[in-house]
Amino acid sequence: MTTVLITGGSExxxxxxxxxYASDGAQLILAARDPVRLFDARNELQKLYHAxxxxxxxxxxxxxxxxxxxxSLSGHEVDxxxxxxxxxxxxYSWQIDAEAEEKMVQLNDASLMTLCKLFLADFTERRSGTIVNVASTGAFQSGPYIAGYYASKAFVLNYTKAIAEEAKEYGVHVCCLCPGPVDTxxxxKSGGxxxxxxxxxxxxxxxxxxxIQNNKKVIIPGFFNRLAMLVPQSIRTAYVRRSKLKNIRRRNKKG
Ligand SMILES: NC(=O)c1ccc[n+]([C@@H]2O[C@H](COP(=O)([O-])OP(=O)(O)OC[C@H]3O[C@@H](n4cnc5c(N)ncnc54)[C@H](OP(=O)(O)O)[C@@H]3O)[C@@H](O)[C@H]2O)c1
Structure with a gap:
């Protein structure tokens, strides 16, 4: 039976x-902070799929x-x-709390990299396994008023593409999921x-x-999100600048 570890799997x-994965018969391990949401997610998956x-x-x-x-996973062989x-x-980047953004980098980049290292050592030895790192379409450009986040996702994209090349000769598939805006x-939470x-x-x-099933290296869900990647980066950055600034001004007006 396939065992899947999903960080941030509670929502x-x-x-x-x-x-x-549950509907496909996999066994799941979900990691997140809030134990109540984790409990609810587990109940939902057990009820719907007997997972x-x-x-x-x-x-x-x-x-x-x-x-x-x-x-803490000893006893589970993660696939x-x-x-x-x-x-x-x-x-504004200088107004965002520095400690909060340091934690963001630890979460989005450093912990992701450590988990990749630890599992790549296992997967390459077993000559099987899959890693999916979640970045964002923001990974492909700079993001005024969301600078740290976009930069953290650029790290995810570039790191993932590099380790995918290293891992492929060992039969390990590594891919990067780059969603555009998703309704969650x-x-x-981000103040956006x-x-x-x-x-x-x-x-x-x-x-x-x-x-993932088709062994894609980079997945950008949605035709228009893929199309947007063909627009010059300077135009995409100008668009992000305008829309984020509008939102910040609206937020500041509301107080
Ligand atoms: N939504 C979008 O528009 C969008 C677009 C592109 C990329 N993404 C990326 O997609 C991924 C999932 O985002 P989402 O939209 O599904 O967000 P979400 O609904 O806010 O879910 C985030 C998940 O991550 C967990 N999490 C947050 N901080 C954590 C921490 N410090 N330690 C462990 N777990 C933590 C949350 O649980 P707890 O809070 O209980 O820890 C939750 O399970 C993220 O990497 C995000 O950057 C999102």
Whole structure:
């Protein structure tokens, strides 16, 4: 039976991916911070798919937590690692709390990298395994007023593409999921505003699932998101600048 570890598997894109793996008969391990949401996610997956689900409460924004999470898995042989947990902040970069953004980098980049290292050592030895790292379409450009987040996702994209090349000769598939806007609680948490036309987490996960099964290296869900990647970077950056600034001004007006 396939065992899948999903960080940030308690809601949003991670939970929708968990549902797809559960419906395919996989056993799941979900990691996130909030034990109540983890409990609810496990109940939902057990009820809908009779899946075997283990949960681990872990704050991956804390240095050392990724190694701890890995060590707590002894007894489970993981086949698929999905590094999905992530967060971001919007605002003038010098006004965003420095400690919060340091934690973001630890979560989005450092913990992801550590989990990749630990599982790649196992997977390459076994000559099988899959790693999916979740970046964003923001990884392909700079993001004024969301600078740290976009930069953290550029790290994910470039790191993932590089380790994918290293791992392929060992039969290990590494891929990067780069969603555009997705309708989750992410925006409420990041202090941003959900763009109109955000894709559902369900659809995002379904496209990701198909791409993973087809051994894609980079998955950008949605035709228009892929099309946007053909627009010159300077124009995309100008668009982000304008829309984020509008949102910040609206937010500041509301107080
Ligand atoms: N939504 C979008 O528009 C969008 C677009 C592109 C890329 N993405 C990326 O997609 C991924 C999933 O985002 P989402 O939209 O599904 O967000 P979400 O609904 O906010 O879910 C985030 C998940 O990550 C977990 N998480 C957050 N901080 C954590 C921490 N410090 N340690 C461990 N787990 C943590 C959350 O659980 P707890 O809070 O309980 O820890 C939750 O399970 C993220 O990497 C995000 O950057 C999102």
């Amino acid at each position: 949003g894109i991670g939970l929708e991916l968990a549902k797809l 075997r689900v283990d949960t681990i409460s872990s704050d991956l924004s804390v240095p050392g937590s990724a190694k701890k999470l890995y060590e 698929v690692l999905i590094n999905n947990a992530g967060c971001g902040y919007t605002g 609680h992410f925006y409420a 505003r959900k763009p109109k036309g955000a894709m559902s987490a369900e659809k995002t996960a379904a496209i990701a699932w198909k791409g």
